[in-house]
Amino acid sequence: MKRARVGYGGAIHDAFEVTDNRVCLSDGRVLEEAEVLWLPPFEAKTIFALALNYADHAKELAAKSSKETSIFLKAPLAEPIIFLKGANTLLGHRGFTMRPKTAEFMHYECELGVVIGKSGKKISKANALDYVGGYTVVNDYAIRNFLEGYYRPNLRVKSRDTCTPIGPYFVDKDDVLDPMNLNLTTYVNGKLTQEGNTIDMIHDISSLIEYISGIMTLNPGDVIMTGTPKGSVDVFPGDEVICEVEGVGRLINTIVSDWHSDN
Amino acid sequence: MKTVLGALLNFKGVWDRYESRMHQEPHNHPPCFPVLFIKPCNTWRNPGDPIILPSGVDEVEVGGTLGIVIGKTTSHIQEANAYSYIKGYLIANDVTIPHESILRPPIKQKCRDSFCPMSAMTLSSDMQGGGVFNIRIFVNDELKLQESTAGLVRSIPKLIADISEYMTLKEDDVVFIGTPDGAPLARKGDKVTVEIDCLDACLGRLTNFIESEVPN
Numbered sequence: 001m002k003r004a005r006v007g008y009g010g011a012i013h014d015a016f017e018v019t020d021n022r023v024c025l026s027d028g029r030v031l032e033e034a035e036v037l038w039l040p041p042f043e044a045k046t047i048f049a050l051a052l053n054y055a056d057h058a059k060e061l062a063a064k065s066s067k068e069t070s071i072f073l074k075a076p077l078a079e080p081i082i083f084l085k086g087a088n089t090l091l092g093h094r095g096f097t098m099r100p101k102t103a104e105f106m107h108y109e110c111e112l113g114v115v116i117g118k119s120g121k122k123i124s125k126a127n128a129l130d131y132v133g134g135y136t137v138v139n140d141y142a143i144r145n146f147l148e149g150y151y152r153p154n155l156r157v158k159s160r161d162t163c164t165p166i167g168p169y170f171v172d173k174d175d176v177l178d179p180m181n182l183n184l185t186t187y188v189n190g191k192l193t194q195e196g197n198t199i200d201m202i203h204d205i206s207s208l209i210e211y212i213s214g215i216m217t218l219n220p221g222d223v224i225m226t227g228t229p230k231g232s233v234d235v236f237p238g239d240e241v242i243c244e245v246e247g248v249g250r251l252i253n254t255i256v257s258d259w260h261s262d263n
Numbered sequence: 264m265k266t267v268l269g270a271l272l273n274f275k276g277v278w279d280r281y282e283s284r285m286h287q288e289p290h291n292h293p294p295c296f297p298v299l300f301i302k303p304c305n306t307w308r309n310p311g312d313p314i315i316l317p318s319g320v321d322e323v324e325v326g327g328t329l330g331i332v333i334g335k336t337t338s339h340i341q342e343a344n345a346y347s348y349i350k351g352y353l354i355a356n357d358v359t360i361p362h363e364s365i366l367r368p369p370i371k372q373k374c375r376d377s378f379c380p381m382s383a384m385t386l387s388s389d390m391q392g393g394g395v396f397n398i399r400i401f402v403n404d405e406l407k408l409q410e411s412t413a414g415l416v417r418s419i420p421k422l423i424a425d426i427s428e429y430m431t432l433k434e435d436d437v438v439f440i441g442t443p444d445g446a447p448l449a450r451k452g453d454k455v456t457v458e459i460d461c462l463d464a465c466l467g468r469l470t471n472f473i474e475s476e477v478p479n
Contacts (some may be wrong), residue, residue: 046303083368084301086266088431149290150298160429
């Protein structure tokens with residue numbers, strides 16, 4: 001089942017997908033997708049994200065900064081580069097993401113989100129998928145010119161308000177037959193700009209669960225954003241960005257201008 | 264769920280120790296914005312709870328720090344008004360595995376289970392506010408480090424203002440001001456205590472014991 005949390009008629013509801021463009025509220029009302037207000041599909045606990053978990057994306061970034069080539073290309077092969085995000089940054093489907101005035105390069109990152117379903121520590125790779133509750137789509141926006149070389153990627157790049165759209169749905173694990181073979185695509189204003197497949201992850205889902213749970217306990221509601229393939233393009237106010245993970249969901253987001261005054 | 268985050272390189276002594284490296288690769292220049300990290304919920308513990316050394320780790324830094332507790336959900340706080348968004352303070356121990364590199368997020372070093380004991384909150388209305396706090400760190404009741412918050416790189420209101428420029432801070436979120444330079448080390452069996460007071464209030468003491476991981 002594909003589950004959502006939506007606002008409609010003055011209340012927040014649990015809902016599920018009935019057909020491609022319609023949702024059914026828990027009280028039985030069936031509505032068009034665009035009629036409801038989409039919230040993040042579950043209450044996230046710890047939010048893990050991966051830097052450079054697709055080799056082609058790492059190469060793409062390295063090409064933009066020759067000085068840092070070795071950082072980009074060697075580090076993630078040895079072990080995953082994990083960072084955490086705050087709950088402030090999550091946003092539902094069809095939400096608005098702000099491009100700050102001082103952004104010079106802001107790009108989306110279409111990713112498969114793996115949601116943990118039961119607690120575990122020191123989970124072996126062989127059993128790792130038993131700890132998955134389901135999947136979702138994530139757009140892990142980054143403002144690249146806000147990178148600073150301390151404990152990077154730093155929170156100012158990756159934990160900004162509005163900058164992590166997630167959803168539309170939480171998809172039960174059993175509905176995704178092979179999470180390691182899903183196409184990822186991003187369209188900006190209808191034009192295909194990013195394309196990849198989860199099969200190309202450097203560290204696959206089971207390895208990530210083994211690695212993280214070797215450090216700390218994973219809990220239900222934790223989400224692992226598994227990284228993005230190449231195809232990073234600067235986006236601007238008014239752009240419609242659609243990130244799709246095959247069989248998991250199609251996450252729509254619109255970039256808006258910075259609404260803060262200069263003073 | 265609340266967020267617990269902390270600042271790094273926010274005590275002058277820590278900054279000075281890294282200063283020469285800040286101009287070299289891969290850092291290239293000193294940080295222009297607060298350097299932050301998140302303490303996720305698996306790390307949170309109460310006073311008296313054991314701090315568990317992961318297998319293969321013999322000693323940890325006792326990262327005594329002051330936690331600022333947010334009172335009102337808000338963003339874009341002005342430095343001049345920042346104290347009105349603070350409802351209280353708590354004592355925390357930002358337990359950390361010693362490490363040299365400051366390039367990547369300190370997940371292995373700071374996010375282990377039990378690595379963040381926190382005290383109950385003292386309401387800021389019980390204090391005059393704006394004061395300087397004194398942090399004392401004890402290992403087995405011996406005073407190992409004493410530092411005041413007078414020498415912060417970013418003051419409490421400045422830190423809150425800078426973070427809230429891009430992160431909405433919710434009621435009950437906690438922001439650590441950073442740990443002083445020279446955090447003492449502790450080993451299995453040690454009793455670790457953090458004590459914080461200011462001119463007109465004593466936050467009290469936070470005590471925990473270090474234990475080793477029970478093998479599975």
